[in-house]
Amino acid sequence: MRVCLLGAGLIGMFYTMSLHGKRGRDRVSVVYSRTQKSADQFAKQWEIPVATNDMLAAIERDDIDVVIVALPNHLHKTAVMAAAKAGKPVLCTKPLGRTAAEAQEMMEAVESAGVFAGYLEDLVYTPKTLKALKSVRGGAIGDVLWVRSRETHSGPHSDWFWNQEMSGGGAIIDMGCHCIEIARNFIGKEIRPVEVVCWADTQVHPIETEDHAIGMVRYENGAIGQFEVSWAFRGGMDLRDEVAGTEGTIWLNHWLRTGMEMFSACGEADYVAEKAESSKGWLFPVGDEPSALGYVDMFTDVLDALEQGREPSETFYDGYVVNAIMDAAYQSVKSKRWEPISLPVWRGQEKTDHISVSRDFDDEHHLVKQERMPDGSTKVILKNKTTGEISQRIV
Numbered sequence: 031m032r033v034c035l036l037g038a039g040l041i042g043m044f045y046t047m048s049l050h051g052k053r054g055r056d057r058v059s060v061v062y063s064r065t066q067k068s069a070d071q072f073a074k075q076w077e078i079p080v081a082t083n084d085m086l087a088a089i090e091r092d093d094i095d096v097v098i099v100a101l102p103n104h105l106h107k108t109a110v111m112a113a114a115k116a117g118k119p120v121l122c123t124k125p126l127g128r129t130a131a132e133a134q135e136m137m138e139a140v141e142s143a144g145v146f147a148g149y150l151e152d153l154v155y156t157p158k159t160l161k162a163l164k165s166v167r168g169g170a171i172g173d174v175l176w177v178r179s180r181e182t183h184s185g186p187h188s189d190w191f192w193n194q195e196m197s198g199g200g201a202i203i204d205m206g207c208h209c210i211e212i213a214r215n216f217i218g219k220e221i222r223p224v225e226v227v228c229w230a231d232t233q234v235h236p237i238e239t240e241d242h243a244i245g246m247v248r249y250e251n252g253a254i255g256q257f258e259v260s261w262a263f264r265g266g267m268d269l270r271d272e273v274a275g276t277e278g279t280i281w282l283n284h285w286l287r288t289g290m291e292m293f294s295a296c297g298e299a300d301y302v303a304e305k306a307e308s309s310k311g312w313l314f315p316v317g318d319e320p321s322a323l324g325y326v327d328m329f330t331d332v333l334d335a336l337e338q339g340r341e342p343s344e345t346f347y348d349g350y351v352v353n354a355i356m357d358a359a360y361q362s363v364k365s366k367r368w369e370p371i372s373l374p375v376w377r378g379q380e381k382t383d384h385i386s387v388s389r390d391f392d393d394e395h396h397l398v399k400q401e402r403m404p405d406g407s408t409k410v411i412l413k414n415k416t417t418g419e420i421s422q423r424i425v
């Protein structure tokens with residue numbers, strides 16, 4: 031694929047590293063940046079033949095197969111609309127919009143133009159997440175009851191993230207979008223997210239937007255997606271997910287404990303890992319960052335989907351649902367109550383039954399719980415099917 035990359039910042043760099051790969055065939059063939067100087071610098075570093083500071087001209091070129099939007103949040107819509115108008119397949123980084131209304135406009139624009147679109151939500155494609163999703167979808171942990179997803183670090187690396195107008199919000203819009211979509215994937219994207227309760231505050235930084243938030247998203251089947259995000263967390267980037275099901279549990283640690291732990295008394299002279307705060311003492315380097323963060327598998331899926339004429343795993347519709355959940359979270363921060371999630375476009379199940387597990391002990395009783403006790407006996411807690419009485423027995 032010949033890629034037109036809009037944006038030459040941190041994510042543009044990760045995307046280029048992932049697309050070019052070691053001996054990859056996909057290439058960034060055009061890069062757009064705000065200034066010609068930064069476009070030229072980026073093009074030189076990554077051997078990209080064309081560098082420009084004219085976004086429209088970049089999108090409209092005949093010699094590109096797909097446009098990637100890797101620009102600050104307030105520019106996503108402009109870039110996507112231009113790609114849709116030019117009839118160009120388009121992939122957009124997270125969050126899709128600053129609000130659900132913005133995301134819905136973008137979704138409708140690509141759908142009515144009939145252009146291919148993919149939502150670049152890398153963290154549902156990390157190798158560990160893909161493996162865990164396969165286990166969950168195969169039934170290995172039963173019905174998912176609770177997903178707890180965390181992304182925290184000491185704050186983003188560019189000015190625009192801290193500007194409410196440009197970013198659309200703080201830690202929720204920046205990182206809550208990842209956590210919410212991770213939970214949707216485990217719980218089941220076809221299950222309707224119903225309401226949100228969220229706490230957020232500006233604990234540390236002199237900014238308008240929130241630098242810390244914790245929220246819960248209730249799904250129609252009773253499952254809970256919990257997101258924990260912070261720009262005030264010290265010690266590097268903490269990326270963890272916990273999935274609790276009726277028959278099992280999965281814990282994933284993507285960054286601070288990836289299996290490589292290193293101590294350096296004199297200090298590591300080189301880059302350690304994204305958002306690492308120290309290069310001395312105990313360090314947690316990451317062997318292959320683009321792969322560990324999901325970018326490699328993400329581009330494999332979206333570019334395969336484009337070639338094969340199918341939908342990628344993450345679509346603009348998914349981005350719009352995530353934005354709608356975040357809108358409700360911001361409402362809840364203000365009202366301090368559970369707030370309904372408004373989804374004028376909903377393509378999932380219309381009615382999902384509540385998760386329920388019922389196990390018979392005998393004709394008269396349901397089994398509530400069974401446990402092996404320290405003295406070696408086995409105790410059961412029972413519920414009488416007719417009277418509802420709870421009792422216990424040693425068996």
Ligand SMILES: NC(=O)c1ccc[n+]([C@@H]2O[C@H](COP(=O)([O-])OP(=O)(O)OC[C@H]3O[C@@H](n4cnc5c(N)ncnc54)[C@H](O)[C@@H]3O)[C@@H](O)[C@H]2O)c1
Binds near residue numbers: 151188
């Ligand atoms: N894991 C992920 O998927 C991930 C990680 C980081 C960032 N992102 C997303 O990628 C997008 C870009 O973030 P980033 O970290 O690369 O930011 P960045 O600040 O590192 O880079 C932004 C790029 O856009 C350009 N730019 C800035 N303001 C501009 C303007 N007003 N007009 C035109 N160009 C402008 C900058 O020059 C730079 O090339 C954001 O939407 C962010 O949420 C995604």
